[in-house]
Amino acid sequence: MAARKFIHDFVVRKNIRLNPRHFVLELTPPEKLPAIFPGQFVQVLVEDTGSTFLRRPFSIHFIDHSSNLLKLMIQIKGEGTRKLSRLMEGDRINLIYPLGNSFILESISPVLLIGGGCGVAPLLFLAQQFNLRDIRPTILIGGKTKKDLLDVEEYMKLGDVLISTEDGSDGEKGLVTEHSILKTGISAFNKIYTCGPESMMKKIAEITGKAGVDCEVSLENTMACGFGVCLCCVTPTVHGNERVCVEGPVFNTKELRW
Amino acid sequence: MVNLTTQIGNLKLKNPVLTASGTFGYGVEFADFIDLSRLGGIVVKAVTGKNREGNPYPRMAETPSGMLNSVGLQNKGVDHFVKEIYPAIKDLNTCLIVNVSGSTIEEYVEVAEKINELEKIPAIELNISCPNVKHGGMAFGTVAASASEVTAAVRAVYNKDLIVKLSPNVTSIADIAKAVADGGADSLSLINTLLGMAIDINRQRPVLATITGGLSGPAIKPVALRMVWQVHKAVNIPIIGLGGIMNANDAIEFLLAGASAIQVGTANFIDPAVTMKILEGIEAYMRLYKIQSVKDLVGALKNE
Known part of the structure; x- marks a missing residue:
């Protein structure tokens, strides 16, 4: 059974501009962050733009449980991400999270x-x-x-x-x-x-x-839902077409038909 | 207390809010977001005779107020559904409807026969309207004679409730609806997606690997509503309305136009809890206008 997913309004704590095309959002949820693993992603709702309709998937950049912060690093690509780049401290955005699988951590260096x-x-x-x-x-x-x-x-x-x-x-x-x-x-x-x-x-x-x-x-395939029901984001693997949003986004290259 | 129950053929539903095939998985994917037992029903993802891998990626293009998809009925086939999926969903305590698809009449019949054996599945939705497969699907649903023929063939082997899902990609949806009703359908659901396309001008190539795909979302709602209204005037069997429903107001429009129930599709991708908001919105509307029963809303459009 997959870990529980949530829909929450997060509060923007900081919006840090890295360069003209990239920024980092620091966000806090209304309750304590659940267990989240590296490689997982979120689906962000972008409201009131003329051309965006679906949520935008972003991988989780960093989790800080001690200050209950979730960070996203975002590239401005179109109207949706441009709108997100203008978020200010105190604004709210809606996230579905945590989504997808995660990297499998090797226990031996390097x-x-x-x-x-x-x-x-x-x-x-x-x-x-x-x-x-x-x-x-x-x-x-x-x-x-x-x-x-x-x-x-x-x-x-x-x-x-x-x-x-x-x-x-x-x-x-x-x-x-x-x-x-x-x-x-x-x-x-x-x-x-x-x-x-x-x-x-x-x-x-x-x-x-x-x-x-x-x-x-x-992988970063285009998605509609992000939680496994639309079957739009598939990638060919040795097991057939698999969903990047559920069986991925992390795949071992041995499994991919590249 | 308002009465939310509604009737689709012999199916008695606890309320008119169902979920559309291909947008709700097998229901369990939404268990974190909503209480599934509060739904009027779930139409599960299309089931075909054999395993299908679907179409190549890219399968999706976002469009103004909507999206195109060309998934192409990816599923593991009816035997897998019966053995692996049915046991996991049969006790969800809502009306479970299986969307049945195929390339040939024989395949539709084979799937329908196998689903007929499942005790907790009181109805199937015959998908003669998928625009994303080379053979079958929409090819059956866009010609009155073949729509009637596949309906009759399934009717002959399927003795529970038979819903037929219509394609909007036709000249006269009323003619197709009549043909399907004559073929023995208990009810109709409409509309499936509208055939469309999108082009990436930077690559000068189609966005979808299959070039064309099915358009869904609020962009198609006015078309869907018009078709539900036309079909309601043309046939006497119940209609399930769908196409771009995003909120309770949209759902109520479909009921007024003649739908006895509605399905929520693409909206589930954006807000996985939207069905509950729609249900609560319908209830609030009924209280506001002092409407006792959903049945009093169906086809109640005033047109003088």
């Missing part, structure tokens, strides 16, 4: 977390959970330029951060999938966890597959 663009969002929560198991993960973060790297200082607190940018303005120059750690050091890791654009994750799945390293990816 592990590598790879995030591309806004795909780094769930990896902060994951890194923190590793810290609780006395594992300091290596975290590879990629972006187009230095300005596109999101909240790197937060990741540095929890792991050993490696950087790559396409223009070379920070870290190694090139795509995140071309970083030297993936060429020379990949076999040293017990497991790789990744989230980012699908083309990036497919390339990483190929690299880890060849190296024989276990790899989990977090």
Whole structure:
């Protein structure tokens, strides 16, 4: 039996702008947060826009039980996310949560977390959970330029951060999938966890597959409901078409038909 | 105390609020959000003869006030339903209706025969209106003769309540409704989704892998309402109205137009507890206008 899901109005505590296209929302629910696991996501209601109709799914960026905060890292893509970017302290937004499965945490060091663009969002929560198991993960973060790297200082607190940018303005120059750690050091890791654009994750799945390293990816298919009834977000797996919102969003690359 | 009960053929429902097939899973997915036993009924996801993987991804496009889907009847087949799903849902204490689909008349008949054996399923909804499969589905529901033929074939093997779900993608829905009534349907549900499409102009490609899909949501409500009204005038069997119902006001419009019950579909995706709000809203409306029974609302549209 899956854990219980809730619909709650959350209060916006902070809306932190990271750069022109990204922001972090810090939210508190009307009651104590339930158990939530890294990789899970929420469905956010965006009201009163002309073009949005469905909820917007976002992976959970961080959970702070001590201050009862749930954080979302969001990229402005369209009218819905633009509207969310304008939320102010004290505003309320409605969430369905927690949704989906979660990353399976390896108990043996070392592990590598790879995030591309806004795909780094769930990896902060994951890194923190590793810290609780006395594992300091290596975290590879990629972006187009230095300005596109999101909240790197937060990741540095929890792991050993490696950087790559396409223009070379920070870290190694090139795509995140071309970083030297993936060429020379990949076999040293017990497991790789990744989230980012699908083309990036497919390339990483190929690299880890060849190296024989276990790899989990977090998918971002378009969804209508987010809790398993519309069957819109499926991805082909060895078990047939599976729902990204229930059987995922985290899949072991061995299960995916990529 | 207002009387919320309503009658669909031989089905006596505790209230007129049902959930639409393909938007409510098998009901249990909503158990965290609502008390399922308060629903008038649940129409569970389409069941076909064999396992179907459905259409490729992407299967969904958000559109103004609605969405397109091209799921394509993904389900594990009738034997899996009977063995694995039925035991888990049979005691939900609401009216359980199974949406029955197929590619051929034989497949519809096979599924209907197997569902007929299930004690706690008092009705099926014959899906002759799915726009997302290459064979069967809507192909049966858009021609009066074949709509009547598949209805009659299922009627011959199915002795409980037979609801037939109509497609809006037709020239005259009244003609199809009459043909299906003649074929032996006990009641009708309408409308299924409207065939539509969306294009990603940046990629210059269709958004859906199947190019076209079924449009649902409030965008289709006026069309659905018009069709319910037309069918109500054309046939004497009960109608279940659906298409873009988001709130109690929408539901009441369908009742006034002639529906004896309504189904809530796409709205469940946005608010999984919306059915309870609709139920409470209907009750409040009846109190406000001093309407004793839902039956007094059905087709009560004044048109002088």
